[in-house]
Amino acid sequence: MLENFEIDLKAIEMDGKSFSYSLEDSFFTDLEAQDITGGHLDAQVYVKKNAASYELYLHVDGNITIPCDRCLDDMIQPVNADSVLKVKFGPSYLDEGDDLIIVPEDEGKINVAWFLYEMIVLSIPIHHTHKDVECNAEMMKILMEHSDQNFNDEDSAVANDNKVDPRWSDLKNLLNNN
Ligand SMILES: [Zn+2]
Structure with a gap:
């Protein structure tokens, strides 16, 4: 082809x-x-x-x-x-x-x-997104929760930066199931 x-x-x-x-x-x-x-x-x-x-x-x-x-x-x-x-x-x-x-x-x-x-x-524009209402609502909710938690856990995250955060593994599993 x-x-x-x-x-x-x-x-x-x-x-x-x-x-x-x-x-x-x-x-x-x-x-x-x-x-x-x-x-x-x-x-x-x-x-x-x-x-x-x-x-x-x-x-x-x-x-x-x-x-x-x-x-x-x-x-x-x-x-x-x-x-x-x-x-x-x-x-x-x-x-x-x-x-x-x-x-x-x-x-x-x-x-x-x-x-x-x-x-x-x-x-392709560097930033390319759906119009707000078209984004996957479920995914946005999860991402939002993660960004809040990351903000609050910033100090402990620095101390543990060699460990894989289990919440990111959850997110990865979710992506793989898509
Ligand atoms: Zn989107």
């Missing part, structure tokens, strides 16, 4: 070419995405050919499913992101993270799946 995201650069004519993809849950499963559990997005890649390089204009638009910061239940996060990559041919593959990718000249191909995924991950 991820081989569908491979673009043959040598087949690009001077007037460039556009590619469209649908990113569904399987896209994130295939990439073994850690935090994104699913999604439904449209992606476009426009490849522009220059004299000695290519420019890839990437665009994604849609929704992903990620855990809420506050209650840890799944939430829907809208995504709308753009990115530009410069690609050149060279002796071997090189991605130094500065948006210039070197692709082996004898292969002449680039797979854009990972770049689309990276774009989506970078677009």
